[in-house]
Amino acid sequence: MVKNVSFNDARDGVADCLKCSLRESVLFAKLKDEVFEQLHDPIDQYTLPVGSTLYRTGDEGGRMYTVRSGILKLVQYLPDGSQRIVRLIRSTDITGLESILGETYQHDAVVLQETEVCALPVRVVENLSKDNPALHRELLNRWQRALNEADAWLTELSTGSAKQRVARLLLRLVKDTQESQCSLFAREDMGAMLGITTETASRTIAEFKRQSLLVETTPNQFLLDIPNLQRIAED
């Protein structure tokens, strides 16, 4: 069990959106330079260590977050206390969208790999989207993206045998990148993503290693045998 670290003191400073290296792929991609200069509400940047919590279920955040780098898990809990990871948030993703509706956060957002985020006050996003149809449309896109992701987790990661699920998770982790290289999560987290136990996750990964479907190049960096993993994922 990972201890809860707050991120109060992780503030790096005010982001310079104009010079943002992710400007192309971020929520604000379509905005003109002039618009940024109207921003009097500053956009804060944070760096969050592994195990820290960006926000918690039920918090009244009032902020959405753009992830610049790193990985977060969105976690929900069952009445019996067991956890289920419902989504991963990665570079260029946005999380906490629900706060724009005035809702409290629906998940715990916990850092799996050191993460840099920009905090966007809801007020700012609302104002901007009011007279920026492009931004507004981008918001809808993000919502739909989250929904597609949620559906994919159901269909791909919560259906079929443990071997299939693990294979599909691995393929998902490298899909975007050209590389067939990726790093893995703690077995407990993999279990919580796939709806299987920690032990089953571990056994499956261990077996994949023995079959050279996974080869560890450097610590926690794995090369995947994509064709054979695909065969497992599909049949």
Added chain:
Amino acid sequence: MVKNVSFNDARDGVADCLKCSLRESVLFAKLKDEVFEQLHDPIDQYTLPVGSTLYRTGDEGGRMYTVRSGILKLVQYLPDGSQRIVRLIRSTDITGLESILGETYQHDAVVLQETEVCALPVRVVENLSKDNPALHRELLNRWQRALNEADAWLTELSTGSAKQRVARLLLRLVKDTQESQCSLFAREDMGAMLGITTETASRTIAEFKRQSLLVETTPNQFLLDIPNLQRIAED
């Protein structure tokens, strides 16, 4: 396997939104009467029989649908052809939201109980939402609602033992209604909702019946023993 029935000939006519009995709870709830009178694009109404398909994955629909009555399943398919039901759509729900982004539909939408829908052309919704912040906000709400639902299916309906999942599904089916009464789906569909086999779904339901957790009052109408189902769902 249910045969595919198109709904081409199911058109009932043009809806009279002003007199809509669901006006309060529908996407257009907050619109003023005058606005409806500006609608030159008519809103068609359809009645769909069980087993028919409202839209298919990949269709370029250009329409969203408000469900007036009945139940639809949203289905996705795995490469091996097996199906997974990712959500149910019921009275006052909207489906096909993705079409407002110009995307094709992400699911097959298949009728489980005779369903009445109103078809909203994307063009109409876009125009209305342009100068109706309330409608616009309602759209966002619907998106978030779908997302919450997707997450809940993952957490509640795809986690834990078959007994727990079935119990949670049953509780979900009566949650909105005051009654502890509900009708059940085909076992094959229940399996596809819960990520279990048809046989396991059947065995579990049969066992619940023997334990009087479910009592059939009239054909396919069941009274639920909610407290005991809750016990099963949670432990």
Added chain:
DNA sequence: CGCGACATTGAGTTTATTCAAATACGGTGG
């Protein structure tokens, strides 16, 4: 070096799946 956290492995048990058979059910046509 040794501690603590995590990963792996083992053995036994439970649960779910598979494949097959039997039963119930709804609707149709005689």
Added chain:
DNA sequence: CCACCGTATTTGAATAAACTCAATGTCGCG
């Protein structure tokens, strides 16, 4: 109205998969 057909449900038995609980290994860090 009843017999019959096709479909869905239920049940059975054997098998396979995943889970539980416990022990052992491994790795990084103080």
